[in-house]
Amino acid sequence: MLTVNNVSMTFDDRKLYEDVNLKFTPGNCYGIIGANGAGKSTFCGFWKAKSHPQRGTVTLSPNERMSSLKQDHFAFDDQTVMNTVLQGWTRLYEVMSEKDALYAKADFSEEDGIKAAELEGEFAEMDGWNAESDAAQLLQSLDIPESVHQQLMADLPESEKVKVLLAQALFGKPDVLLLDEPTNGLDPQAISWLENWLADYENTVLVVSHDRHFLNTVCTMMCDVDFGKIELFVGNYDSGCNPANWLKNCALMPMRRRKNRSNSCKNSWHVSLRMLLSLSKRHHGRSNSKNHLG
Ligand SMILES: Nc1ncnc2c1ncn2[C@@H]1O[C@H](COP(=O)(O)OP(=O)(O)OP(=O)(O)O)[C@@H](O)[C@H]1O
Ligand SMILES: [Mg+2]
Numbered sequence: 504m505l506t507v508n509n510v511s512m513t514f515d516d517r518k519l520y521e522d523v524n525l526k527f528t529p530g531n532c533y534g535i536i537g538a539n540g541a542g543k544s545t546f547c548g549f550w551k552a553k554s555h556p557q558r559g560t561v562t563l564s565p566n567e568r569m570s571s572l573k574q575d576h577f578a579f580d581d582q583t584v585m586n587t588v589l590q591g592w593t594r595l596y597e598v599m600s601e602k603d604a605l606y607a608k609a610d611f612s613e614e615d616g617i618k619a620a621e622l623e624g625e626f627a628e629m630d631g632w633n634a635e636s637d638a639a640q641l642l643q644s645l646d647i648p649e650s651v652h653q654q655l656m657a658d659l660p661e662s663e664k665v666k667v668l669l670a671q672a673l674f675g676k677p678d679v680l681l682l683d684e685p686t687n688g689l690d691p692q693a694i695s696w697l698e699n700w701l702a703d704y705e706n707t708v709l710v711v712s713h714d715r716h717f718l719n720t721v722c723t724m725m726c727d728v729d730f731g732k733i734e735l736f737v738g739n740y741d742s743g744c745n746p747a748n749w750l751k752n753c754a755l756m757p758m759r760r761r762k763n764r765s766n767s768c769k770n771s772w773h774v775s776l777r778m779l780l781s782l783s784k785r786h787h788g789r790s791n792s793k794n795h796l797g
Pocket of ligand 2: 543544545
């Protein structure tokens with residue numbers, strides 16, 4: 504679980520958010536929305552420890568693992584496709600590398616043997632023996648054939664790099680998955696595959712996207728970054744206007760937008776019925792919405 508406590512952030516006298524208190528719980532996919540520059544990526548950066556809020560704390564429950572979609576498409580250029588995906592699980596990759604280094608030693612000592620046994624135990628606990636086949640399966644699902652898995656990332660076209668980086672983020676089913684604009688650069692088949700993958704995902708997902716259809720398909724909660732606040736709403740992008748939230752939202756809107764929102768709300772009830780079917784698994788694991796309102 505992710506917890507945000509009294510978080511405030513200001514850049515150059517511009518307040519992004521003030522005293523934000525939120526909880527992100529397993530079984531939910533949170534769509535983070537807001538205008539360009541509202542502070543969505545900055546918020547995600549706190550979790551990745553890229554930056555820290557000026558005030559307050561963001562914490563991950565003990566022993567939980569977070570994984571995020573890397574934004575730098577060149578960062579793994581000197582790595583093979585397979586190793587890039589495996590590095591999505593930092594500790595697993597460290598253990599694999601340490602083991603390989605130990606077994607390669609010409610003067611393998613008794614002490615090395617003890618260390619290797621410890622590493623083997625940890626490796627088995629992480630289901631390390633299936634790591635490469637799991638990674639290969641993810642890649643193949645994203646249409647990256649086996650013939651490419653040992654190629655260097657530098658040799659891949661941009662359209663394939665984004666898929667490998669996506670596979671890296673998903674690899675090993677992290678407790679918390681952070682995806683900032685995951686559909687950028689993906690072809691429709693890959694987007695559709697990702698939608699299905701997320702709909703079945705039992706852990707916590709935070710996804711920043713401007714793609715309304717994608718948000719409607721995968722999200723169970725919306726997280727709106729705006730006007731110095733971050734607010735949570737139950738439902739996907741359209742059904743974020745369920746009756747209670749809808750009234751709250753519409754009360755703040757000028758007349759014309761209210762009319763549009765009203766139409767989109769009508770449409771969204773059709774979407775919601777369809778969504779209830781496709782998201783039933785995820786909704787099953789959802790806890791009472793009050794728990795999410797911090
Ligand atoms: N290190 C920084 N120093 C100063 N200002 C910053 C810094 N990082 C971000 N900002 C500013 O904070 C604001 C929020 O940026 P952020 O990238 O989080 O927005 P965003 O909601 O992700 O936007 P987009 O939808 O365009 O990706 C922007 O005005 C940005 O210029
Ligand atoms: Mg951003």
